[in-house]
């Protein structure tokens with residue numbers, strides 16, 4: 589009785605809607621040994637408890653459960669870039685059963701100059717638009733569909749040069765800004781951008797910061813986005829197969845030159861796209 593009320597309490601405080609169980613995944617081995625901020629913990633637990641998701645806590649982080657069979661569970665935990673602890677406490681039925689070490693990962697600083705003052709400090713007339721687009725992005729990246737995730741290995745969406753890695757600490761005109769939560773690939777204007785993994789278009793827009801942007805839902809909490817495109821090549825709700833062209837490299841939104849800004853989210857948490865590319 590005491591356990592039940594505690595689980596209910598946990599559910600109310602951290603939203604049980606965030607604790608899905610992956611369905612029909614080909615292999616639970618996807619991203620392994622990426623135990624650092626911006627990575628993804630893949631923790632193995634021998635358990636056949638069908639209610640495991642409600643009895644388990646991974647610190648206070650969001651997680652999901654992947655099962656290859658009824659007796660084994662892989663607990664997948666995206667680690668936010670801002671996570672500052674050196675471990676995750678695994679709690680089962682209110683009992684501490686294990687502790688997972690989290691490595692400290694170095695992310696470099698990047699300092700850029702942007703001449704267009706409106707992009708550095710947007711005018712107040714733009715605030716409503718920026719807020720609206722932020723909320724659209726927030727909804728898209730937290731999409732949790734039950735569609736089958738056959739596999740998670742991604743192909744690079746565009747051939748080019750990595751111009752800014754995931755996680756860098758950015759300074760614009762000398763002032764600290766949000767961390768870089770995507771991977772920048774510099775390429776020629778008009779270069780085709782290909783879908784890295786089967787998915788469905790869940791948002792298309794022309795955003796103040798992101799320029800022409802497309803969000804894809806790959807199922808089971810895995811979402812990706814493609815920013816600064818010259819134009820998109822897809823429509824809302826379109827289903828795409830890995831390799832299909834979704835748009836073209838451009839320099840729309842807040843940019844210093846033509847490139848693709850590629851984001852990957854798991855359960856709404858931005859993680860390094862590179863960990864999915866072999």
Ligand SMILES: [Zn+2]
Pocket residue numbers: 752768770771772848849850
């Ligand atoms: Zn970027």
